[in-house]
Amino acid sequence: MVPPAATTASLVASCTSSLLGVTASAVTRYFATGSSFKTLGYTYRMSDVTVGRIVKETSKAILDKLQAAHMTFPSTDQEIESIKQRFWERWRFPNCVGCVDSKHVRIRNPRHSGSMFRNYKQYFSIVLQGVAGPDYKFIAVDVGGYGKESDGGIFSHSILSEKLEKGGLGSQLFVALPGTNIKVPHVILGDEAYPLKTYLMRPFPGYNLDPAKRLFNRRLSKVRQVIECTFGIISSKWRLLQKSIEVEPDFVDTIVQCICLLHNIVIDKEGEQQVSPGQEDSNDDNTTSRPVRFTSLGENRGSNAAYTVRDKFVAFFSEMETV
The missing domain is CATH 1.10.10 (Arc Repressor Mutant, subunit A)
Structure with missing residues (x-):
């Protein structure tokens, strides 16, 4: 018994x-x-x-x-060097340690919130700001920005910006570009909505650019497909992100962070997914045709040091093109 x-x-x-x-x-x-x-x-x-x-x-x-185990901010020299090397080998952009962009996640309008969550596309959202590595995994995410805020404004007040200002990801470590004596810091790449920093490269604005600047813009835009495809992958795999999440904003933040973590776990367990050329985020929030919004006139104005770093990349790519 x-x-x-x-x-x-x-x-x-x-x-x-x-x-x-x-x-x-x-x-x-x-x-x-x-x-x-x-x-x-x-x-x-x-x-x-x-x-x-x-x-x-x-x-x-x-x-x-x-x-x-699956989504920690790289802190050791070995981790940072590995990311930088893979960006160079795969995407041919030197000293790059990540690509940054933002995605609007649709939510139900919270009570008594006014227009804080209403974005430029006229629906209510919170903002997922992510930095992706060369294998479409998230290096860092920042969730919870108001839909009305600009990408540059969210970045400037984020923990990521604070870490980079303090030297995170080797942002204050000047390293020679491949095959040259030109030294620049490690950088992440963003679009026109982000501020130009010594550690954050953005494209040259305007259309009447000289060939060297157009070449730099093409190189940067090609590499930025990494973060756009990352958003596309999580949106197609986790369909909740394509719908309005009808819970309170704090709960939405937890859900979105968890989905980003699960995205990394799937890649760690199953290997990197094959990404088709058109698999950018289906949400039009990440296309180059979107309006660029600034919270103030000086928000995205770079320092002289930042312009100097970008000019060094321009010279490097121009020399590569002629070799």
Whole structure:
């Protein structure tokens, strides 16, 4: 005869295992399909309130347990050098350690929020700002910016900007460009909406540019496909990002961070995905035709040192083209 305690323990273990399976299935289905909590409640025979609580608690648990292993900010010289080398070998842009851009995530308009979350495309959103490496993995994410804010404004007040100002990613380490004695710092690449910094390169504005500047813009735009394709991958795999997330903004922030982490985990486990040439983010927020918005006239004005760094890249690419 099986002791009652053993029977109870076995039942508890069986129920716990089943509950964990249902929890994981409900959360991944919510992320992958964007089904409402009510629809998932019908599927798993629980209330929509319970489904919401499961999604919130599981998302936080995933972030707490797995973020350190799959989405940490590179801090060692070996990690930074590896990223820089892979950008050079694959994308032919030297001293690059990441590409930055922002994506608007549609949300339900929070109560008493006025127009804070209303973006330039006239819907309500929070902003996901991400930095991607050469393998389409996120190096860093910043979630929770108001939809009305510009990319440059969000970046200037982000933890990422603070880390770069303090030398993160080797932003204050001057390294010679390949085959030359020209020294520039490690840089990340952004579009026209970002400020020009010694560690953040953006394209030359305007159309009447000389050939050297046009060449630089082409090189930079080609590499920036990395972050645009990264947003495209997570939007196509995790369909929730294509719909309005109907929970409170703080909850949305947790969900979006968790999806970014799951994106990195999938690549770590299954390897880098093959990206088709047109797999940029289907959300038009990341196309070059979008209007460039500034929060102030001087927001994106670079320093003399930043202009000097960009001019050195221009000279380097021009010399490469003639060799």
